[in-house]
Amino acid sequence: MTQLVTADEIKAIEAYTINEAGLSAAVLTERAAMATLQVLAAGRFDLSNVLVLAGLGGNGADGVALARLLHQAKIPVTLQFVGNVNRASQAVKEQLHAATLCGVQRAEKSDFKEPSLIIDAIFGTGLNKDLPEGLQKMLKAANHIDNTVVALDLPTGIDANTGEIRGAALKAKATIAFGFEKVGCEKAQGKKMAGRVIPQDIGLVLPEDFIFSIQ
Numbered sequence: 001m002t003q004l005v006t007a008d009e010i011k012a013i014e015a016y017t018i019n020e021a022g023l024s025a026a027v028l029t030e031r032a033a034m035a036t037l038q039v040l041a042a043g044r045f046d047l048s049n050v051l052v053l054a055g056l057g058g059n060g061a062d063g064v065a066l067a068r069l070l071h072q073a074k075i076p077v078t079l080q081f082v083g084n085v086n087r088a089s090q091a092v093k094e095q096l097h098a099a100t101l102c103g104v105q106r107a108e109k110s111d112f113k114e115p116s117l118i119i120d121a122i123f124g125t126g127l128n129k130d131l132p133e134g135l136q137k138m139l140k141a142a143n144h145i146d147n148t149v150v151a152l153d154l155p156t157g158i159d160a161n162t163g164e165i166r167g168a169a170l171k172a173k174a175t176i177a178f179g180f181e182k183v184g185c186e187k188a189q190g191k192k193m194a195g196r197v198i199p200q201d202i203g204l205v206l207p208e209d210f211i212f213s214i215q
């Protein structure tokens with residue numbers, strides 16, 4: 001059985017990895033994106049036209065890094081931000097700079113009918129309140145279209161701890177969990193919305209004597 005973590009636990013492990021082990025957040029983001037590329041390239045997904053939906057925080061940074069790696073692997077990909085990119089975190093801005101230099105294509109809008117695969121990199125473990133109404137509408141509409149969605153870390157809209165839907169959530173066929181599966185993917189609506197959960201090692205360093213709350 002895979003090890004489950006709460007949002008606070010993964011944040012503590014990430015902080016330890018960054019601050020004590022000295023592996024930067026950018027390294028972890030790159031590892032997350034590379035692990036995702038490997039899963040996608042293993043053959044079970046149609047990569048003929050990939051749309052990456054990216055948010056403005058850590059989850060979005062993973063998505064932008066993935067868009068760059070897909071583009072560099074000659075996989076057709078379009079990057080679309082959800083939210084105003086001017087308000088994005090520094091990590092997203094840095095990822096966007098690299099992606100732009102590499103020639104990653106951007107879109108402002110999508111009807112979700114064209115992509116062969118949607119990558120959900122809007123929100124991850126940082127979600128702490130209901131989604132904005134406009135986004136709720138967009139996700140509900142997207143759920144009505146028969147798209148294949150792969151969520152990065154956690155389906156957007158799912159609470160990492162309780163599995164509850166915060167207003168709306170994007171239903172995934174598979175969720176690639178970075179480091180450890182978030183407990184919300186096994187609880188309440190989270191189980192259905194996450195689809196198949198695929199944990200991937202991204203090189204997180206566990207604090208000595210770390211005790212997981214879920215054994």
Ligand SMILES: NC(=O)C1=CN([C@@H]2O[C@H](COP(=O)(O)OP(=O)(O)OC[C@H]3O[C@@H](n4cnc5c(N)ncnc54)[C@H](O)[C@@H]3O)[C@@H](O)[C@H]2O)[C@@H](O)CC1
Pocket residue numbers: 014018024025028029032055056057058059060062122123124125126127128129130131132152153154178
């Ligand atoms: N911190 C790190 O070093 C790493 C983070 N990783 C990724 O980063 C994610 C966590 O990143 P963040 O903590 O930045 O969080 P998110 O990217 O999930 O969310 C971004 C920010 O949005 C805000 N927010 C929360 N709920 C909202 C709502 N309903 N409406 C509008 N804004 C809202 C919060 O300020 C939150 O920090 C993980 O799920 C994972 O994908 C991984 O790349 C591994 C390394």
Ligand SMILES: [K+]
Pocket residue numbers: 059120121122123124151152153154155156
């Ligand atoms: K996500």
